[in-house]
């Protein structure tokens with residue numbers, strides 16, 4: 001009987017020692033996991049938000065949507081965008097009077113406030129290559145019908161031709177981004193020329209709308225280290241897309257179907273305000289998105305929401 005008690009006593013001691021050992025190991029594993037998670041936090045997204053508030057953050061703030069499942073970024077210029085015919089290409093090479101690097105911070109810009117709700121779905125519609133008198137005003141009308149905000153990545157040459165449309169876009173509280181002066185492939189020109197392309201367009205947009213853009217969308221969706229560096233110096237973010245509607249080459253039903261198939265909360269949808277196809281497809285696109293609970297936000301609003309709530313696909317450094 002005494003022996004049996006002794007055995008129970010030894011058993012209890014061993015049980016306690018094992019428990020303590022397991023507890024220590026488990027805590028270690030948890031600490032390790034936590035530090036790993038923290039190291040994967042998208043530091044750059046925070047920088048972008050600070051940058052957009054005009055604070056003095058000159059960190060690398062390039063934003064790209066990483067390739068994820070069927071959220072592929074297409075970066076082959078022949079596939080992603082048309083070669084844009086400019087209204088007046090000759091005029092482009094004139095007016096080289098100001099090559100100064102733009103250091104304008106968007107500090108005067110008021111922060112847009114979007115109610116944050118994790119249950120909600122958000123989408124940022126973007127329109128490239130305008131403004132155009134034939135299509136941009138029609139798109140503005142459609143957006144207004146849905147009380148929707150969108151982002152227009154404008155070309156300097158178009159802005160120069162149609163400053164009154166730029167003003168309309170700004171007055172309706174849409175966001176305006178920089179799509180370069182002449183729609184050139186920025187990977188094929190020197191840093192100096194990249195600066196010139198961006199600065200000129202920036203100035204045109206600021207003159208017409210009152211605000212300098214804080215976003216760049218590189219033509220054809222191609223960019224290199226030089227552009228990242230220049231974007232970073234100017235506190236601007238490079239914005240790609242996650243849903244390519246191919247509106248410039250396909251028909252309206254293709255555009256609608258593509259959105260239906262690929263959109264999810266946090267998507268940035270690429271369209272162009274240069275095509276009748278887009279104007280035709282847009283009401284159905286918006287109907288679908290609205291019916292499915294999406295809120296239409298600008299790109300900057302979307303970035304802010306994603307940083308705060310982790311909504312949609314992960315954004316961060318390339």
Ligand SMILES: [Zn+2]
Nearest residue numbers: 081128129219
């Ligand atoms: Zn374009």
